[in-house]
Amino acid sequence: MVNINSLDPGASPLDYYGFELRRYREAAGLTQRQLGEIVNYTGSLVGQVETARKLPTPEFSERVDAALGTGGLLSRLVPLVMRSQLPAWFQQVAELEARATQINTFHTHLFHGLLQTPAYARAVLGVLDQARLDDRTAARMARQLIFEKQEPPSFWAIISEGALLQEIGDKDVMxxxxxxxxxxxxxxxxxxxILPFKAGAHAGLQGSFDLYHFEHDPAIVYTEGYGGSGHPTADRGTVKKCSLRYDHLQAAALSLRDSVKLIRRVMEDRYGNQLA
Structure with a gap:
């Protein structure tokens, strides 16, 4: 167990968050229990966040910011805290997502993390590894906070029809x-x-990839493989080739309107159209 008296704010973003939470709470003259009562959480949970044993949620942070008058500090720290909980090899990708002005993705067998629901993400992350599943799911979902920025990126996803049919989790999850x-x-x-099966051979047969575009920096291509590692590159030749592939994939995919129709049809015919 972490000793709160020796908590090092420089150890990690999570430790820094806990340190600041404790500092603001004590400055307000509140116990953990009293703060918990104000923000409608248990004092125990407040203590766990302060000692870096529990991840803070955006909702928790917003309530504590309001209660302690932090000026939104804790809420601003949440993306950094959550990003630090991602696998080390993926943290660079999360930083690309946070900085990009435009993101183009192509996926063959599942939905991109920025589009996933908590239940779907949990089912994906839980394959072969159930450790810290709640925290890992929360960290993945926190990446979607980029869409709530004052200037969010434009996001374009091309998804193989197979991802609609691959039942991940169960029918309710899908x-x-x-x-x-x-x-x-x-x-x-x-x-x-949606890239339909009827498209036949297409420019994405070599696998999924993501393209990140920035206001001032060169574009970056990211691909992922087995072994828990990703491969971002700013090589101009690679970026040019993948950009061309993406153009061809967009041309082969269904229109936005027809994609909506196919998603709705699969949802109704394969999984039922009423949400639980």
Whole structure:
């Protein structure tokens, strides 16, 4: 167990968050229990966050910021804290997501993490590894906070039809996930195209990849493989080739409107159209 009196704010973003939470609480003259009562959480949970044994949620942070008058400090720390909980090899990718002005993705067999529901993410992350599943799921979901920024990135996803049919979790999980995708229909910044089976041979047969575009820096291509490692590169030749592949994939994919129709049809026919 971490000793709160020796908590090092420089040890990690989570330790820094706990240190600041404790500092603001004590400055307000509140016990952990008293603060918990104000923000409708247990004093025990407040203590666990202060000692870096529990991840703070955005909702917890917003309530504590309001109660302690921090000026939103803790809420601003949440993305950094959550990013630090991702696998070391993926933290660089999360930073790319946070800095990008435009993200283009192509996935063949599952939905991109920025589009996943908590239940779907939990099912994906739980394959072969159940350790710290709640924290790992929370860290993945926190990546989606980039869409709540003052200037969020534009996000374009091309997804193979196979991902709609691959039952991850169970039918309830898939029904909720597909309904979640349909919820982006009116968001001009988040666009989803389905690459249908009838497209046949296509430019993405070599596998999934992501393209990150930035306001001032060169674009970066990211691919992922087995062994728990990813491969980001800014090599101009690679970026150019993948950008061309992406253009061809967009041309082969269904239109935005027809993609919505296919997602809805699969949801209704395969998983039922009523959310639990």
């Amino acid at each position: 029904r909720e996930q597909l309904a979640h995708l349909l919820g982006f229909d009116d968001n001009p910044l988040i666009n989803i195209q």
